[in-house]
Amino acid sequence: MRFPFLLSAVFFTFVVCETVTFGQDESPYASPALTASLDNDGIAATEASAIEANHGLAVCASCQSQTCESGCLQSLGGAMKTPSAKAARSAYKGLFYDNNFDYLCDPCYDDWHLGESLKRRGIGDWLTFDVGGEYRLRYQSEHNLRTKPLNGTSDDFLLHRTRLYLNAELGDRVRFFGEAIDATSNGHDFQPRGIEVNRIDALNLFTDVRLWSDSYGDVWARGGRQELLYGAERFISPLDWSNTRRTFDGAKGFWKGEKWNIDGWWTRPVPFAQHLPHDRNFDSSNDQQEFAGVYATYKTEPGKAADFYFLRLADYSGTRSSANLTAGDFDYNAFGTRLKGSWQELLWEFEGGYQFGQFGPDDIQAGNFTIGLGHDFEQVCWKPSLWLYYDWASGDADPTDGKVGTANQYFPLGHKYLGWMDIVGRQNIEDLNMLLTLQLADNWKFLAWYHAFWLQQSRDALYDAGGAPIYHDPTGSAGDDIGQELDLLLQWVVTPRFDVWFGYSHFFAGDYFDSAAIQAGPAGLATNGASGNDADFFYIQSTLRY
Numbered sequence: 001m002r003f004p005f006l007l008s009a010v011f012f013t014f015v016v017c018e019t020v021t022f023g024q025d026e027s028p029y030a031s032p033a034l035t036a037s038l039d040n041d042g043i044a045a046t047e048a049s050a051i052e053a054n055h056g057l058a059v060c061a062s063c064q065s066q067t068c069e070s071g072c073l074q075s076l077g078g079a080m081k082t083p084s085a086k087a088a089r090s091a092y093k094g095l096f097y098d099n100n101f102d103y104l105c106d107p108c109y110d111d112w113h114l115g116e117s118l119k120r121r122g123i124g125d126w127l128t129f130d131v132g133g134e135y136r137l138r139y140q141s142e143h144n145l146r147t148k149p150l151n152g153t154s155d156d157f158l159l160h161r162t163r164l165y166l167n168a169e170l171g172d173r174v175r176f177f178g179e180a181i182d183a184t185s186n187g188h189d190f191q192p193r194g195i196e197v198n199r200i201d202a203l204n205l206f207t208d209v210r211l212w213s214d215s216y217g218d219v220w221a222r223g224g225r226q227e228l229l230y231g232a233e234r235f236i237s238p239l240d241w242s243n244t245r246r247t248f249d250g251a252k253g254f255w256k257g258e259k260w261n262i263d264g265w266w267t268r269p270v271p272f273a274q275h276l277p278h279d280r281n282f283d284s285s286n287d288q289q290e291f292a293g294v295y296a297t298y299k300t301e302p303g304k305a306a307d308f309y310f311l312r313l314a315d316y317s318g319t320r321s322s323a324n325l326t327a328g329d330f331d332y333n334a335f336g337t338r339l340k341g342s343w344q345e346l347l348w349e350f351e352g353g354y355q356f357g358q359f360g361p362d363d364i365q366a367g368n369f370t371i372g373l374g375h376d377f378e379q380v381c382w383k384p385s386l387w388l389y390y391d392w393a394s395g396d397a398d399p400t401d402g403k404v405g406t407a408n409q410y411f412p413l414g415h416k417y418l419g420w421m422d423i424v425g426r427q428n429i430e431d432l433n434m435l436l437t438l439q440l441a442d443n444w445k446f447l448a449w450y451h452a453f454w455l456q457q458s459r460d461a462l463y464d465a466g467g468a469p470i471y472h473d474p475t476g477s478a479g480d481d482i483g484q485e486l487d488l489l490l491q492w493v494v495t496p497r498f499d500v501w502f503g504y505s506h507f508f509a510g511d512y513f514d515s516a517a518i519q520a521g522p523a524g525l526a527t528n529g530a531s532g533n534d535a536d537f538f539y540i541q542s543t544l545r546y
Helices: 004-016 032-038 050-064 081-089
Strands: 121-123 127-143 155-170 174-186 198-214 217-226 247-257 260-270 289-298 305-321 327-343 346-359 362-376 385-393 429-441 444-454 469-471 481-495 498-509 535-545
Touching: 198 247, 217 260, 327 362
Parallel strands: none
Antiparallel strands: 121 127, 127 155, 127 535, 155 174, 174 198, 198 217, 217 247, 247 260, 260 289, 289 305, 305 327, 327 346, 346 362, 362 385, 385 429, 429 444, 444 481, 481 498, 498 535
């Protein structure tokens, strides 16, 4: 075990910075990308705006009815600038259709950021629109990772991604949102992955209609192409790390109340595989798959969460194979919950669920859970935050018993939680991991995350971040020691609209990859062929939002 690496880092932080304290002012450099990657709560689409959260609607309304020259700022002791500036920094969300630029309507706001001149524009009193987007460039170097993790192939290449969106609101009852993407890859020696290339296509293209509104809340209906993001993104995420992002075609109804938000949806996934070998057509959804669910969120105080959900993923292609090596349709159903809280500087999180259904002729009996315990050291130099997590997702113990025990990870941000090299997915896995974050300066943040991986069942496969079986020994003789991974990330927020990331990861291959069965040819669900060597991953990424 190499966990002492992180423990030593924590000790060093305390020794070097023991006498240093920080004020409580928030960094002026906060950015949505930085928050998304380091905040264990993911990106909460249901959070109130910074103005509402800090000063209340009454204060905002009283200020917005005046001009700053009329004495608004002076009457509030200059405090009115703070919430507007905070809202400006957090305007971009994990889903661009949740972006919030209402701070531009505040007469006390006197800052400027790229793209603001195209936000909250109006035509008469019947139309309000926003135009914006993002350009992202990433250099990526993969050693012993390229065509398949740990099979001896390496590559270096560039990934470009451009996003452009239009948000149009017709009064307060009808809304149209469209978002285009153009994702390319160049300089590579091997064929790009499906998640790396998507030429000029639609990520979002939907219409919202408000069906009902009263003192208890609003009821909305949405139809069309749409990205989905819920909770901490362990099971439902647009997968922002990928160059292409994940989306769906379908319908959703949602209720926004004072204490609860409840969403229900029925969709078909839009698969990445259609981008290969050459992407020339408008993406279409998979008519052999359905993804539906209900997700309820209780609106508690910031930093806490209480989510309850039901998910259903069905595949009617008849081509999917389970760990029992039988092909057929499947129907994965799950009940789950997520709870997160804190007490003083102590932090905790739990997410878990039970899965059931049918896979070909076999019954599904599976599950997963995550338990985390953390601590914030707010009065210490660099404000360290330390978490210890245990992630568990069931595997199949016996391929002959007529039951499928392999958990399904649905559509996760797997890249975030189970190692950034994407070798491991949330299926048939146990992961004991430790996370350390340091605020080195107002606009510099450092993260170190260490994982120790084991197969939950040695006779089931190792599944990657996309849920594909990449190595399998049906006899179980290869054991369960997958290995360990160290992820390091340095984030520089140059401005609230522009940031740069520097990342390095190393995978220490376990005994599993030294076995003859895993280094040999195909077996069970996978082609195998491991090299037995460690792997390295390095990248530099810059993101500009406008």
